Amino acid sequence: MLYLIGLGLGDAKDITVKGLEVVRRCSRVYLEAYTSVLTVGKEALEEFYGRELILADREDVEQEADSILKDADSSDVAFLVVGDPFGATTHSDLVLRATQLGIPYRVVHNASILNAVGCCGLQLYRFGETASIVFWTDSWRPESFFDKVKKNRQNGMHTLCLLDIKVKEQSLENLIKGRKIYEPPRYMTVNQAARQLLEIVENQRARGEEPAVTEDTLCVGLARVGAEDQRIAAGTLRQMCTVDLGGPLHSLIVTGGSLHPLETEMLSLFAVPEASPASRGTGDEPRT
């Protein structure tokens, strides 16, 4: 049996009791290592679970599904995923390969960022399609995710924006030379995401378009959702450019316009303090 087990979002103890029982009895336990991170590392998980974990990075999952699935027809293998196994990244490819090989599978669900963001008080059933914001480079500055935000706002829906993660990326030079040397991991902050969004807004204005979002659009920044030190900040898109939410992972919500009174009241618990008049609206805020 192949078990796909969600680890939730915070630390080692966010696994379910059912999930932990399975982990402790499986013959091999893989940890998916590329789409997300917990606030604790592999070692803390291994100590709590009492099991050695085999890291599975993107190459492994896509190219080496068969080694993960080896003997899973006669023994139990666990594949651990931060969040839920069918959350932000689906693991359909592994399920399909298992099914082709006649290996049964079972899913042990857990919280994912896609439902845990409800803790800010915005109602989950009012979210539209989820967007992803990628790191821009000097030459690659895609604006296409903005269409989803626009479509959602036109329909009165909130947009959850998942922010880019760069793990095990190679520099162009190392890639060309075939050197398996990896850059340090990078996690997009709410500040970076908000600045990219504002740049798109300005580009649209320069083209004479009416942007679906402005500096004053109400947004919610979230950091380390589910962890003890999680942070939530509600304020304008401009405020999101400078609010300090600490370490990764961050997510950004662009609200859909009119709010339910309960949503408004909940967001007020997390309101970013108004900036002093001297620092407001000068347009001189640092942008990098």
Next chain:
Amino acid sequence: MLYLIGLGLGDAKDITVKGLEVVRRCSRVYLEAYTSVLTVGKEALEEFYGRELILADREDVEQEADSILKDADSSDVAFLVVGDPFGATTHSDLVLRATQLGIPYRVVHNASILNAVGCCGLQLYRFGETASIVFWTDSWRPESFFDKVKKNRQNGMHTLCLLDIKVKEQSLENLIKGRKIYEPPRYMTVNQAARQLLEIVENQRARGEEPAVTEDTLCVGLARVGAEDQRIAAGTLRQMCTVDLGGPLHSLIVTGGSLHPLETEMLSLFAVPEASPASRGTGDEPRT
């Protein structure tokens, strides 16, 4: 401290390790009893948790928040919710009341139906706004939820339809006479939801409109997601009218039109067998 703890979707062991630790040390533990059900009852939870649970129904949560929060400034109180505390039903009211009283709160997240439906293989980030389908009566047959399905489909998004639950409902007679006698609980099936949807389609055709959904629209019925005996069935809306998915809870997804190849491949694992030609398209299928 007030702890809002998600129980997940299956049975007693779907609570997280963190959640279980909190439950075992709190001075009082409430179980929210009106929006959803696990496949096991209160007694099974009490036995596994080793704690007595106080049932909190809709009246309690809305009118008696203060009794739930009594002494929570000096001791720990847990409020257990099937799924995630901010899933299909938010518990913002309880959080806001606690905050007014100066009582800190913490959330222990878990899977909710809103993310666990990803197990069918449809990509969660392609879902639009969530719809709710209520039981029709002879005189009350609202069609408004269909607008959400339509809007989502126009934008290529899937729609998760949460199906009605009637728990602790009183008959009109008992309500008028003030008798606290409750009807047996009712849970809408995928069959019932699909038939109501098809009736709306027919009404729209009768009015000369072009419905956004037809008998042949690809849908997914899900039952008891997260439990050992969960069932998933992918097929046309017409097939959803008769597919047998067993006991509650059920959910229905109306797909958004074009699918990603991985979505198609995953859904094929759950395809309802084609009906034999003799029973197809006669329009004589029973409707009740």
